Amino acid sequence: MGVISAFLRRNKQIAELDKAHSFQVSEPNTERNPIHFPSVEEPLVSILISFHNSEMYTRKCLQSILKNLPKNTFEILLIDINSSEAVDFTNITGVTLIQNPALHDFVQATNQGIHQARGEYIYLLNSSTIVREGFLDELLHVFETNNDVGAVGSMLLDSTGKLYAAGTAVLKNAKITPIKGVKSYFPQVNYTYKVDYCSAHSLLFKKKDIHGDLNLLDDAFSLSSFADADLCFRLKYNQGRSTYYTPFSKVVCYTKNTSNENVSHSVRNKSFSKNLELFKQKWKRQIEAIKSTSIHHRILDFYDGRPMIFFNDQVPQYDNNSGELRLTEIIKAYKELNYHVTLVTLDNTIYNAYNAYFQKLGIAVLYINRRHSNISDYFKTVNYVNPIIWMHSATTFNRFYETARKIFKTFSLIFDMVDIHHLRYKRELELFPRDLGIQQAYETYLEIETRASLLADIVIPISDQEKQYMQSFSPEEKMLVISNVHYPKVNVQETPKFEDRTGLLFIGSRHTPNIDAINYMIDEIMPIIWKTDNTIKLHIVGNVAQCFSEDRKSISNVIFHGFVPEVSSYFLKHRVMVAPLRYGAGVKGKIGQALEYHLPVVSSSIGAEGMHLVDGRHILVAENPEDFAKKTISLYTDEKIWKEIQENSMSGLKPFSKEVLHEKIKQIEEILKYE
Structure with missing residues (x-):
């Protein structure tokens, strides 16, 4: 019954997706209603819409x-390509x-528009289209979040x-291949990725090139x-700039009316053939270098042919806990290194x-999208050869290792321990x-982590202490x-400032x-603190309230704030961070986060484990309730000590920088002989 109900549930989900992504756009009517756009003195973007006749499509x-x-400022330039009918705007x-x-x-119309444009960016938009929410801002977002962007195109939908x-790939032997043939909600077209080119139906690029010259269209390409x-x-081969496609900008095309030039079908077909040959000859050397015969392998070419697959129990909730935030930073680092x-x-x-x-970072995120689909189906389609597979935690390894082994003939396996689960339970x-x-x-977990460590090509402990511990399970050279x-x-x-802050802060999830x-803080430490100052409040941030009784949550000087999506304000308004952990494993992200905001910390040695922090310099460390309370009161009341600890927070972060992470990834490449 469980299998049948799961099948029926998936069928229902897919039917709902089909319905949600289907619509019918009506043809434009003949009404000439007034349209008023805001006037802008210094537009960021110049929207160029060329047209030939087709007044009503242009109006729509x-x-x-x-x-x-x-949200970004823009101007609109309507460019008439010698319309033979009267138009009235x-x-x-x-x-x-x-x-x-x-x-x-x-081409002529676009170039005149570029010459007259006032914006830093040029946005080409076909007159027979309908834009959706975010159409322009999402294109600009790609420029803002990537440093190699030359142009960005939208997801184009029919009526x-x-x-x-979803962009276009140029395959071996100059095979021009628009990326389509799947439903618009499929994961393979629902992330930002590099392509050979995107259609001028919806295309954003900078007005000037890197030398300050105008990015004009080549008028050798007659018509479009x-x-x-x-x-x-x-942009790519002369300026070193990539073309991206993003599905977060959506534009609907009237596909039977996208021509905005005064030519017959026969002339257009002849022009298409002529321009294709011109394109092939002009870029002969670059096209001959293309060996890929599939869209997925061609996309992989833009990332140096380096497929990286992360397996995790869930899409990382980077704003929820430190483990998920760490994984997010690792994923981003691989993306920044062009994997x-x-x-x-x-x-x-x-x-x-x-x-x-x-997806906006450029990560392909898998999700349920077919009635009879699974992970294997997706990877059979993309057909990656010898990918690097990163399995995040023992739980993930236990769930996905056999699946990965069946899908890929060969792969390099990285087992990311996150923390040593069996060590945590041992403590x-x-x-x-x-x-x-x-x-x-x-x-x-001892069994799972032992097996994973033996099968992995690389084992990732989270600290030097845990690496030393794991040497009895795995060779040092692969850790x-x-x-x-x-x-x-x-x-x-x-x-x-010190005097503008109040209260103690604890941050944590429902992790035991x-x-x-x-409990330790409320029962054994806070009573000692309150004997000195009964006004000091303990603020607890995290989705932990359901783990405590109503009586415990009603203690006047203990405040449960629940899950908070943006915690920065708590680091800035409270005076001291406390981390009285009595057991656990790994490196505690809450302490690192406090240092990011220069908030002084009192912690147990378990809390500070693996962070190379010096007691009395970067943080204060205490092992029993009396000592923990004493050091907390000292840090809370002595501004001189507080400032000394705060000023040293920067040096405490050095081992955890992005630069160190990138170096670690380079070391992984060397171990795997992956360049």
Whole structure:
């Protein structure tokens, strides 16, 4: 029954997806309603819309822009390509109409528009399109988050919601291949990725090249065919700039009316063939270097042919706990080093709020999208050869290792321990020796982590201490420490002063060491602190409230704030961070986060484990309730000590920088002989 119900549930999910992504766009009517755009003195973007006749399509395009006004400033230039019919845009304000009888094709019209444009960016938009919310801002976002962008194109949909194009790949023997043939909500077209070129139906690029010259279209390409491809190739091969596609900018095309030039079909077909040959000859050397015969392998070419696949129990909730934040930083580092990254999780859906964060970074995030689909189906389609597989935690390894082994003939396996799970349970057993559940968890994870360490090509402990511990399970030469990733989030001079802060801060999830630490703090440490000052409040941030009774949550000077998506304000308004952990394993991200905001910390040695922090310099360390209370009061009341600890927070972060992480990845490449 379980299998049948799961099948029926998936069928329902897919039916809902099909319905949600299907629509019917009506043809434009004949009404000439007024349209008023805001006037901007210094637009960031110049939107160029060329047209030949097609007044009503152009009006509907403009209405869609008005309905979905970008947050960024823009101007609109309407460029008439020698229309043979009367057009009337007199009741449209805030646009510039360019009418030049000498203009006979799209290339000429676009170049005149570029010359007259005032914006830093040029956005080409076909007049027979309808834009969706975020159409322009999401294109700009790609420029803002990548340092090699030359141009960005949108997901193009037809008038029924079907995928029209998700960029274009040029394959071996100059095979021009628009990326389509799948549903618009499939994961393979729902992340930002590099392509050979995107259509001028919706294309953003900078007005000037890196030398300060205008990025004009080549007028050798009469009419419009391959002028966009040629521009993208010039950006890449002459300027070192990539063309990206993003699905977060969506534009609907009236596919039967996308021609905006005054030519017959026969002339257009002849021009297409002529321009294709011109394109092939102009870029002969670059095209002959292309050996890929599939779209997926061609996309991989743009990432130096380096597929990287991360397996995790869920899409990382980077704002929820330090382990997920650490994984997010590692994924981002691989992306910054130009790997093609795929994220595989358990039973993910398209509606997961965390998907978009990674997809916009350029990460392919897998989720349920077919009635009879699984992970194997996806990777059979992309057909990666010898990928690097990163398995995050023992739980993930246990769930996904056999699946990966069946999918890939060969792969390099990295086992990221996160923390040593069985060591954590071993330490918990020392406090609760009669707990059979803890004993069973210890034995289970000891078996899983031992097996994973033997099978992995590289084992990633999170600290030097855990690396030393693991040497009895795994050879030292295949172990590489990668700790948490931390870097200053604010300037220490700009943080609130000692006297402007109040209260103690504890941050933690429902992880059992955190629950124990909270109980320990409330029951044994805070009563000692309150004897000195009964006004000091303990602020607890994290989704832990359901783990405590109403009586405990009603203690007047203990405040449970629950899960907080943005915790920076808590680091800045409270005076001392406390981490009285009695057991656990790994490196505690909460302490690193406090140092990022220059917030002084009192911790146990377990809390500070693996961070190379010096007691009395970077933090204060205490092992029993009396000492913990004493040092907390000292740090809370003595401004001189507080400032000394705060000023040293920067040096405490050095081992956890992005630069150190990138160096670690280089070491992984050397071990795997992967270049």
